[in-house]
Amino acid sequence: MTAAVPARAPGWIRRNRDLVATPVIVVVGLAGVLVYTATRQLDSVEQRALDPSYLWPRFLEQIWLTVASTVVVIVLALPLGIALSRPAAARIRTGTLAFGGFMQALPAYGVIILLAFLLGFGTTTAIIALVLASFLPVLTNTVVGLLQVDPALIEAARGMGMSARQTLLRVEIPLAVPVMVAGIRVALVLNVGTATLATFIGAGGLGEPISSMLYLGRAQAVLATSAIVAALALIIDWLGGVAERLVGGRIG
Numbered sequence: 001m002t003a004a005v006p007a008r009a010p011g012w013i014r015r016n017r018d019l020v021a022t023p024v025i026v027v028v029g030l031a032g033v034l035v036y037t038a039t040r041q042l043d044s045v046e047q048r049a050l051d052p053s054y055l056w057p058r059f060l061e062q063i064w065l066t067v068a069s070t071v072v073v074i075v076l077a078l079p080l081g082i083a084l085s086r087p088a089a090a091r092i093r094t095g096t097l098a099f100g101g102f103m104q105a106l107p108a109y110g111v112i113i114l115l116a117f118l119l120g121f122g123t124t125t126a127i128i129a130l131v132l133a134s135f136l137p138v139l140t141n142t143v144v145g146l147l148q149v150d151p152a153l154i155e156a157a158r159g160m161g162m163s164a165r166q167t168l169l170r171v172e173i174p175l176a177v178p179v180m181v182a183g184i185r186v187a188l189v190l191n192v193g194t195a196t197l198a199t200f201i202g203a204g205g206l207g208e209p210i211s212s213m214l215y216l217g218r219a220q221a222v223l224a225t226s227a228i229v230a231a232l233a234l235i236i237d238w239l240g241g242v243a244e245r246l247v248g249g250r251i252g
Contacts, residue, residue, distance in 0.1 A: 081142025
């Protein structure tokens with residue numbers, strides 16, 4: 001009687017094939033668009049709009065708007081979400097989240113323009129608008145992540161002599177981190193797309209070549225620049241997915 005051969009464990013790539021596929025698709029897709037655009041006959045206006053010396057500063061502006069606004073969201077939304085998850089805040093929790101949902105539903109373009117007239121044009125106003133646009137996912141996921149922690153674990157921690165603060169820091173937050181990271185991931189992707197609207201209030205970004213080429217009817221340049229924004233959003237979403245997987249201990 002022959003011994004049964006143990007099943008071979010799937011390799012790292014098979015276990016994390018979704019993490020491998022996304023960057024490959026992004027690189028191939030973006031390269032395809034850029035190669036297609038390079039084979040077209042571009043006029044001088046399109047050539048200037050797609051010149052790397054012009055696009056690179058716009059790209060960095062897009063990154064800055066996205067990162068700065070997301071950092072502000074994290075600094076504000078995480079503590080507020082923790083506070084709302086406490087039993088003492090149960091009465092105001094639903095109303096606060098509902099108000100956040102109302103703010104999220106407002107058209108991003110209208111919010112950016114309105115804030116520009118109230119606060120002035122420029123990067124600071126754009127960051128504030130992006131914070132309003134992406135605040136709710138981080139806030140909601142923080143509250144949900146903390147509320148879904150098993151009460152038995154909390155009671156066990158308190159039974160071991162931990163204070164409420166120690167239980168929060170050592171038990172509740174570590175267990176809620178994967179859900180909280182998912183909210184930050186959503187906020188990042190939202191900010192990448194919404195940051196293209198910052199150009200209308202003088203904050204730069206990749207929205208600048210997109211809007212100008214749309215106005216001038218240069219479809220090839222619009223396609224190429226939009227592909228860069230889409231690729232940036234997908235890569236940031238992929239990085240967020242990697243972070244979420246690492247936090248959850250599912251990469252190995």
